[in-house]
Amino acid sequence: MYGEIITIGDELTSGRTLNLNGWYAAGRLTAAGLKVTRITSVGDNYPMVAEALERALENSRFIIVTGGLGSTQDDKTSEIVAKALNRPLSLDQKMFRLLEEYAKARGLTITSSLEKMAWMPNGSRLLSPEGRACGFCLVEKGVRLYFLPGVPEQMRYLMDKVVIPELLSFYDEIPVTRSRILKLYGLTEPHIAEMFRELEDRTGDVVLGFYPQFPEIHITLSLRGEDEATVSGELDRVEAEIRQVMGTYIFAQGNESMEEVMGRLLVDRKLTLSLAESCTGGLIGHRITNVSGSSEYFQGGIVCYSNRAKIQLLGVKEKTLEEHGAVSEATAREMALGIRDALGADLGLAVTGIAGPTGGTPQKPVGMVFIGLATGDKIFAKGYRFWGTREEVKQQSATMALDWVRRYVTNNPFLPGI
Amino acid sequence: MYGEIITIGDELTSGRTLNLNGWYAAGRLTAAGLKVTRITSVGDNYPMVAEALERALENSRFIIVTGGLGSTQDDKTSEIVAKALNRPLSLDQKMFRLLEEYAKARGLTITSSLEKMAWMPNGSRLLSPEGRACGFCLVEKGVRLYFLPGVPEQMRYLMDKVVIPELLSFYDEIPVTRSRILKLYGLTEPHIAEMFRELEDRTGDVVLGFYPQFPEIHITLSLRGEDEATVSGELDRVEAEIRQVMGTYIFAQGNESMEEVMGRLLVDRKLTLSLAESCTGGLIGHRITNVSGSSEYFQGGIVCYSNRAKIQLLGVKEKTLEEHGAVSEATAREMALGIRDALGADLGLAVTGIAGPTGGTPQKPVGMVFIGLATGDKIFAKGYRFWGTREEVKQQSATMALDWVRRYVTNNPFLPGI
Numbered sequence: 076m077y078g079e080i081i082t083i084g085d086e087l088t089s090g091r092t093l094n095l096n097g098w099y100a101a102g103r104l105t106a107a108g109l110k111v112t113r114i115t116s117v118g119d120n121y122p123m124v125a126e127a128l129e130r131a132l133e134n135s136r137f138i139i140v141t142g143g144l145g146s147t148q149d150d151k152t153s154e155i156v157a158k159a160l161n162r163p164l165s166l167d168q169k170m171f172r173l174l175e176e177y178a179k180a181r182g183l184t185i186t187s188s189l190e191k192m193a194w195m196p197n198g199s200r201l202l203s204p205e206g207r208a209c210g211f212c213l214v215e216k217g218v219r220l221y222f223l224p225g226v227p228e229q230m231r232y233l234m235d236k237v238v239i240p241e242l243l244s245f246y247d248e249i250p251v252t253r254s255r256i257l258k259l260y261g262l263t264e265p266h267i268a269e270m271f272r273e274l275e276d277r278t279g280d281v282v283l284g285f286y287p288q289f290p291e292i293h294i295t296l297s298l299r300g301e302d303e304a305t306v307s308g309e310l311d312r313v314e315a316e317i318r319q320v321m322g323t324y325i326f327a328q329g330n331e332s333m334e335e336v337m338g339r340l341l342v343d344r345k346l347t348l349s350l351a352e353s354c355t356g357g358l359i360g361h362r363i364t365n366v367s368g369s370s371e372y373f374q375g376g377i378v379c380y381s382n383r384a385k386i387q388l389l390g391v392k393e394k395t396l397e398e399h400g401a402v403s404e405a406t407a408r409e410m411a412l413g414i415r416d417a418l419g420a421d422l423g424l425a426v427t428g429i430a431g432p433t434g435g436t437p438q439k440p441v442g443m444v445f446i447g448l449a450t451g452d453k454i455f456a457k458g459y460r461f462w463g464t465r466e467e468v469k470q471q472s473a474t475m476a477l478d479w480v481r482r483y484v485t486n487n488p489f490l491p492g493i
Numbered sequence: 494m495y496g497e498i499i500t501i502g503d504e505l506t507s508g509r510t511l512n513l514n515g516w517y518a519a520g521r522l523t524a525a526g527l528k529v530t531r532i533t534s535v536g537d538n539y540p541m542v543a544e545a546l547e548r549a550l551e552n553s554r555f556i557i558v559t560g561g562l563g564s565t566q567d568d569k570t571s572e573i574v575a576k577a578l579n580r581p582l583s584l585d586q587k588m589f590r591l592l593e594e595y596a597k598a599r600g601l602t603i604t605s606s607l608e609k610m611a612w613m614p615n616g617s618r619l620l621s622p623e624g625r626a627c628g629f630c631l632v633e634k635g636v637r638l639y640f641l642p643g644v645p646e647q648m649r650y651l652m653d654k655v656v657i658p659e660l661l662s663f664y665d666e667i668p669v670t671r672s673r674i675l676k677l678y679g680l681t682e683p684h685i686a687e688m689f690r691e692l693e694d695r696t697g698d699v700v701l702g703f704y705p706q707f708p709e710i711h712i713t714l715s716l717r718g719e720d721e722a723t724v725s726g727e728l729d730r731v732e733a734e735i736r737q738v739m740g741t742y743i744f745a746q747g748n749e750s751m752e753e754v755m756g757r758l759l760v761d762r763k764l765t766l767s768l769a770e771s772c773t774g775g776l777i778g779h780r781i782t783n784v785s786g787s788s789e790y791f792q793g794g795i796v797c798y799s800n801r802a803k804i805q806l807l808g809v810k811e812k813t814l815e816e817h818g819a820v821s822e823a824t825a826r827e828m829a830l831g832i833r834d835a836l837g838a839d840l841g842l843a844v845t846g847i848a849g850p851t852g853g854t855p856q857k858p859v860g861m862v863f864i865g866l867a868t869g870d871k872i873f874a875k876g877y878r879f880w881g882t883r884e885e886v887k888q889q890s891a892t893m894a895l896d897w898v899r900r901y902v903t904n905n906p907f908l909p910g911i
Contacts, residue, residue, distance in 0.1 A: 088530060089529065101506055111507065111508070112506060350796065357768075357775030361779045365884060373774075374799045381788070
């Protein structure tokens with residue numbers, strides 16, 4: 076089942092806006108076993124939109140179009156479609172009533188620009204009759220065309236609630252397609268490529284994909300087949316083979332993030348965590364607290380950018396800073412211990428390093444980062460050398476620190492350092 | 494000067510990867526005054542890539558193609574181009590030598606998959622003869638085609654260093670196009686739309702664009718003209734008009750972020766900042782420390798997710814927490830004062846609130862956030878009600894807090910709260 080996506084808007088072709096809608100639609104269609112052959116972005120103008128529609132009509136069974144359905148002057152999709160497909164605009168009574176209600180609720184009178192949204196190409200069907208989002212569907216030469224708004228929330232709502240279920244019901248001859256994601260951290264690409272070769276004759280028809288998502292690497296397993304049970308069973312088998320080879324480098328299956336995995340493990344074990352961040356500047360705390368419910372295990376932390384903060388808030392000894400420097404294993408240990416005790420948490424996690432681009436020395440270059448973890452009875456600390464920009468060094472430090480907690484809690488060794 | 498962008502890769506049409514390359518190329522071309530009419534994403538397969546190339550050749554003066562130039566089996570762009578344009582592959586000696594050196598430096602022997610990267614369609618010219626990135630250019634029917642790797646760093650390097658300068662030198666009949674960005678925070682879209690109407694007869698030929706970048710709003714001013722001086726002069730005039738109407742809501746011109754603006758202002762005034770974050774969980778510190786050199790003014794902070802952390806590390810009174818709650822104006826004041834004194838900074842900035850989705854009450858709903866700022870002689874505090882997801886509430890709280898510092902330092906009033 077082949078289809079295309081057309082995203083409309085000058086903000087896309089001028090590079091002002093990232094094409095999140097195209098990405099989202101493609102991902103959801105693929106996950107549903109529908110194949111997207113092309114994503115085309117064009118500006119809000121007749122010839123380009125019309126050409127894209129005509130071309131897509133030749134090759135596709137379905138077409139998803141986003142953008143240009145709003146009330147402003149730039150929003151010309153309905154008009155363009157009317158002309159390109161020779162389906163004059165007519166007033167959709169239902170939509171008009173919805174717009175009247177919308178205006179009334181806000182004490183407004185309905186303007187011509189608002190009314191515009193109720194004019195649709197002949198033969199269109201409103202996608203959300205309850206008025207949650209504008210958007211319509213029409214069938215042309217046997218091809219189903221879905222026109223969705225460019226507002227991401229509305230577009231996503233209609234994709235998930237209307238478009239995907241409809242497409243699946245119309246094309247139920249689709250064989251089952253299933254895919255899953257394994258997330259890895261700590262292996263380099265050449266390493267994984269080598270492991271893939273090792274696995275070659277054990278993966279059957281499962282297609283393996285390989286997607287670096289800095290600093291993680293994601294592996295996808297996909298399989299098409301006749302029925303759900305066979306497909307899932309075979310994916311289970313191959314996943315087990317991969318797990319055997321890649322072991323504890325796999326930190327998640329599916330969409331769970333490192334901070335979610337870590338949080339889940341801490342909740343399971345009823346452990347609390349406190350945090351002392353230097354070079355990451357708050358990033359680790361930010362990531363941890365992106366997880367709803369993190370207050371259950373995360374007690375808080377300290378961002379100790381200055382030596383003064385390290386001494387005063389964490390009790391790092393002046394002598395340690397003088398002898399070993401702020402970026403050192405010794406300081407990481409004292410920071411971890413200091414924050415654990417200051418907040419009475421089960422675990423104290425600390426990071427100190429040089430994010431760059433300035434501040435490096437031959438002995439302590441940019442990217443050198445020490446991680447410390449104080450537990451009930453032991454303090455661990457180790458140094459790493461990361462590469463990249465300031466933001467990349469921060470991200471790697473944060474992921475490594477979170478991975479330390481994951482590995483500690485699951486009794487796995489930390490990744491080797493420098 | 495019209496051109497197109499073609500991005501190649503199954504990871505794009507399947508929605509696994511965001512099309513960052515298309516976005517980047519479109520943005521850079523537009524900024525250089527070159528118009529992009531279409532961005533097409535297709536998978537790594539002959540018919541789709543060939544069709545995209547043929548279509549683009551009919552309509553464009555230049556074509557940027559990204560992806561499929563690496564050494565893996567998926568990388569088929571050179572092969573496809575060779576076939577589609579009838580330009581058989583031949584071995585580029587220069588590229589082959591570069592690859593040999595690359596392999597030698599790593600103690601590897603050159604493999605056939607590596608060698609593949611040196612085979613290019615007849616008539617191609619290497620874009621980076623010094624070997625910084627693979628990529629080639631060829632001219633077909635008067636159209637310049639640039640083939641760039643999918644690796645973002647390499648692609649961006651070649652776009653900026655080679656492609657844009659070359660295109661500008663070839664097409665120097667381009668009239669001058671200049672655009673600039675003004676970044677706003679604190680105004681709603683309807684507000685700005687109203688202000689735009691007010692400005693209508695004062696903007697001459699300058700085209701105004703309006704781009705929400707949550708939680709900021711960016712306004713673009715663009716103008717084409719015959720010469721640099723006239724175009725810049727007119728943009729200056731219109732920018733001044735806009736500034737008159739939008740005043741202190743404009744926090745930056747160009748690419749500067751809120752945290753960079755704040756940092757620059759603190760450096761100018763030789764002020765230091767400390768931070769107490771509750772609901773933002775470290776996000777503000779993360780954003781501040783994304784700016785290189787932030788250690789000059791940022792002393793550090795505390796992430797006080799628990800009451801215990803607020804009491805122990807910041808000296809917030811238990812009584813205050815009992816009487817007013819952790820999310821209150823009184824607590825925000827004490828947090829700000831506490832962190833200012835703990836670190837001996839000039840300014841203490843504090844945020845406490847309910848990020849959601851859980852934890853809200855009728856009196857203190859999700860999205861209620863208090864900001865506090867302790868200065869040399871005064872403490873300010875105020876509550877805001879933000880809307881959206883957990884991440885959105887965090888982002889708005891962070892931006893508002895940074896804006897407080899900007900407004901305090903420039904003697905402007907804080908934005909009104911609840």
